[in-house]
Amino acid sequence: MTDLIRLTDVEKSYTRGKEKIAIFDKLTMRIEQGDFVAIMGPSGSGKTTLLNLLGGTDRPDKGSIEFDGKNIEKLSEGKLTAWRSANVGFIFQFYNLMPILTAAQNVELPLLLTRLSPKQRRENVATALKIVGLEDRAKHRPRELSGGQQQRVAIARAIVSDPKLLLADEPTGDLDRTTADEILSTLQTLNRELGKTIIMVTHDAEAAKFAKRTLHLDKGRFDERELAA
Amino acid sequence: MNDLTLMSKNLWRKPVRTILLIVSITIAFLILTLMLSFNHALNNVNTLPTRMVTLSKINFTESLPIAHYDRIARTEGVAVATHMNWFGGYYQEMPRGFLPVFAIDPETYFQVYAEDLQIPAAQRDAFFNERTAMLAAAPVAERFGWRVGQRVPLRSNIFTNATTGADTWEFTLVGTIPTPAGSSQTGSVLIHYDYYNETVTFGRDRIGWVPFLTTSAQVNDRVANAIDQRFANSQDETSTQDEATFNKSFAAQLGNIGLVITLVVGAAFVAILLIVGTTMALAVRERTKEVGVMKTLGFSSDRVLRMVLGESLLLSFLGAAFGVAAGAGLLSVLAAGGGGGPQISFAPIVTLWAALIAMALGLVTGLPPALQAYRMRIVDAFARR
Numbered sequence: 107m108t109d110l111i112r113l114t115d116v117e118k119s120y121t122r123g124k125e126k127i128a129i130f131d132k133l134t135m136r137i138e139q140g141d142f143v144a145i146m147g148p149s150g151s152g153k154t155t156l157l158n159l160l161g162g163t164d165r166p167d168k169g170s171i172e173f174d175g176k177n178i179e180k181l182s183e184g185k186l187t188a189w190r191s192a193n194v195g196f197i198f199q200f201y202n203l204m205p206i207l208t209a210a211q212n213v214e215l216p217l218l219l220t221r222l223s224p225k226q227r228r229e230n231v232a233t234a235l236k237i238v239g240l241e242d243r244a245k246h247r248p249r250e251l252s253g254g255q256q257q258r259v260a261i262a263r264a265i266v267s268d269p270k271l272l273l274a275d276e277p278t279g280d281l282d283r284t285t286a287d288e289i290l291s292t293l294q295t296l297n298r299e300l301g302k303t304i305i306m307v308t309h310d311a312e313a314a315k316f317a318k319r320t321l322h323l324d325k326g327r328f329d330e331r332e333l334a335a
Numbered sequence: 336m337n338d339l340t341l342m343s344k345n346l347w348r349k350p351v352r353t354i355l356l357i358v359s360i361t362i363a364f365l366i367l368t369l370m371l372s373f374n375h376a377l378n379n380v381n382t383l384p385t386r387m388v389t390l391s392k393i394n395f396t397e398s399l400p401i402a403h404y405d406r407i408a409r410t411e412g413v414a415v416a417t418h419m420n421w422f423g424g425y426y427q428e429m430p431r432g433f434l435p436v437f438a439i440d441p442e443t444y445f446q447v448y449a450e451d452l453q454i455p456a457a458q459r460d461a462f463f464n465e466r467t468a469m470l471a472a473a474p475v476a477e478r479f480g481w482r483v484g485q486r487v488p489l490r491s492n493i494f495t496n497a498t499t500g501a502d503t504w505e506f507t508l509v510g511t512i513p514t515p516a517g518s519s520q521t522g523s524v525l526i527h528y529d530y531y532n533e534t535v536t537f538g539r540d541r542i543g544w545v546p547f548l549t550t551s552a553q554v555n556d557r558v559a560n561a562i563d564q565r566f567a568n569s570q571d572e573t574s575t576q577d578e579a580t581f582n583k584s585f586a587a588q589l590g591n592i593g594l595v596i597t598l599v600v601g602a603a604f605v606a607i608l609l610i611v612g613t614t615m616a617l618a619v620r621e622r623t624k625e626v627g628v629m630k631t632l633g634f635s636s637d638r639v640l641r642m643v644l645g646e647s648l649l650l651s652f653l654g655a656a657f658g659v660a661a662g663a664g665l666l667s668v669l670a671a672g673g674g675g676g677p678q679i680s681f682a683p684i685v686t687l688w689a690a691l692i693a694m695a696l697g698l699v700t701g702l703p704p705a706l707q708a709y710r711m712r713i714v715d716a717f718a719r720r
């Protein structure tokens with residue numbers, strides 16, 4: 107298998123007031139194409155920060171991040187934004203749908219950044235909603251949907267432009283067990299059948315079982331044995 | 336769906352708030368429309384560079400002896416002179432029936448205001464030949480439903496008719512004067528000075544003011560000096576000005592009202608600016624997380640900036656459009672419903688001004704939140720606080 111992502115000697119710190127808080131110090135890791143990785147770890151260990159770096163919504167202080175053999179850490183703001191819309195789908199804990207848009211319009215949002223015709227966009231939206239099993243809720247507003255349904259819309263939005271990488275930050279953190287399991291099987295299907303590489307942060311050991319492997323992060327460091335495996 | 340759909344959906348996210356904003360912007364633009372149209376009507380009467388007017392030095396409501404007229408007419412450089420009196424006329428009732436009725440000398444009046452008196456020769460001759468004849472601006476006749484040939488009783492709130500002892504005179508409408516934009520005859524009703532002069536109980540052989548044409552605009556100053564010096568130190572001193580200057584000083588008399596209106600409009604716009612500005616800033620702040628999501632999905636900062644700016648422009652243009660439409664509607668209702676004085680009609684130039692001001696309002700109120708959204712970093716948008 108080829109590596110989709112390669113992090114080399116990544117350093118990242120935040121300054122809060124005068125204090126400098128190091129989150130990552132020379133973090134090196136790789137993630138293969140088609141992998142489904144669960145990342146677990148205590149609060150404040152750097153999980154969200156890692157996803158931000160991988161998804162290009164934040165930049166490392168030092169080190170390199172390769173995606174598909176290309177370095178993304180030095181891309182200009184505009185190029186990085188374009189890269190993100192083409193290659194990464196984001197799934198958030200609190201869904202983050204636009205309340206003013208219907209489910210279908212929420213899913214269509216990332217397609218406004220493409221050159222697809224309105225007809226093609228409608229087709230892609232329908233396909234994405236079908237994959238998450240919500241084709242009959244296309245005209246509903248987020249507040250007319252349950253949490254699980256909203257998260258499905260968010261997943262449809264994340265996959266509609268067919269990115270290679272899906273990043274999910276506690277996607278089931280706000281859902282009950284049954285609904286969570288449904289969402290997790292959907293992610294599993296996306297990984298197995300559509301070959302999406304998925305990196306999922308979770309606090310829930312049950313959720314992590316849906317992934318191919320689990321990495322534990324603590325104070326900005328991964329368990330070395332797990333990384334090597 | 337496109338960016339415009341997104342903008343308008345964002346705008347209507349809180350309908351009550353948006354409607355209140357639009358209503359307040361509409362009111363500001365309504366006032367602006369009325370004020371600019373009023374101003375436009377005052378400043379845009381056609382003038383002739385060779386047309387001048389002599390009036391009493393005291394003020395324009397003071398009359399002059401008729402003998403002045405003959406002397407002015409014979410002054411070197413004066414091509415033709417006429418004279419006018421304010422009749423204080425109204426039809427049926429005040430103030431609805433108020434009319435600017437002028438008692439004039441028909442033949443010379445038609446020479447001095449020739450360009451605005453293009454009416455059929457038959458109507459003109461009928462007016463010249465019948466002492467009790469009357470001409471009315473076409474919109475006036477239309478407003479009161481007068482037909483040519485009809486006898487119209489007009490009343491005066493100044494004079495009494497010596498023949499009847501009442502304040503009513505009967506006139507025959509013999510023609511109507513078309514009044515395109517800028518016509519000096521807008522709203523006028525013309526009657527014969529001779530008939531007026533013979534029937535009034537006081538103020539006989541007095542005239543209101545003397546409009547005249549000079550042989551060339553170059554002699555205007557010389558003519559004005561000659562006339563005013565001729566009557567200097569007499570019982571009735573005069574002041575002679577060219578028409579444009581006269582109109583301006585007439586407008587200046589109304590200038591204090593104009594200043595008040597300007598201040599009111601200015602205050603209204605400052606208030607609107609603050610209200611819309613803070614509301615837009617608040618609206619965008621409420622959407623911090625959504626801006627973060629948009630940027631995460633790959634919307635560039637430029638595009639986010641344009642969308643916020645577009646939203647505030649949409650808001651101010653909607654309000655401006657409603658305000659100008661309401662103003663134009665109100666002016667046409669006022670014109671149709673009577674109310675006297677020179678008719679103030681909607682000036683199309685107002686649309687241009689309103690568009691410029693709406694643009695400025697949209698940019699000024701939208702730019703701060705747009706820049707805030709532009710600069711917002713994704714990690715900060717999602718930061719827990």
Ligand SMILES: Nc1ncnc2c1ncn2[C@@H]1O[C@H](COP(=O)(O)OP(=O)(O)OP(=O)(O)O)[C@@H](O)[C@H]1O
Nearest residue numbers: 120122129148149150151152153154155156714718
């Ligand atoms: N924008 C920021 N500015 C300053 N410090 C930050 C910022 N973002 C994160 N941090 C700090 O970096 C550390 C790691 O944060 P991060 O959000 O990655 O943790 P996490 O593992 O996702 O935690 P949780 O499980 O609570 O979501 C924390 O100490 C946090 O306070």
Ligand SMILES: [Mg+2]
Nearest residue numbers: 153154155275
């Ligand atoms: Mg986190």
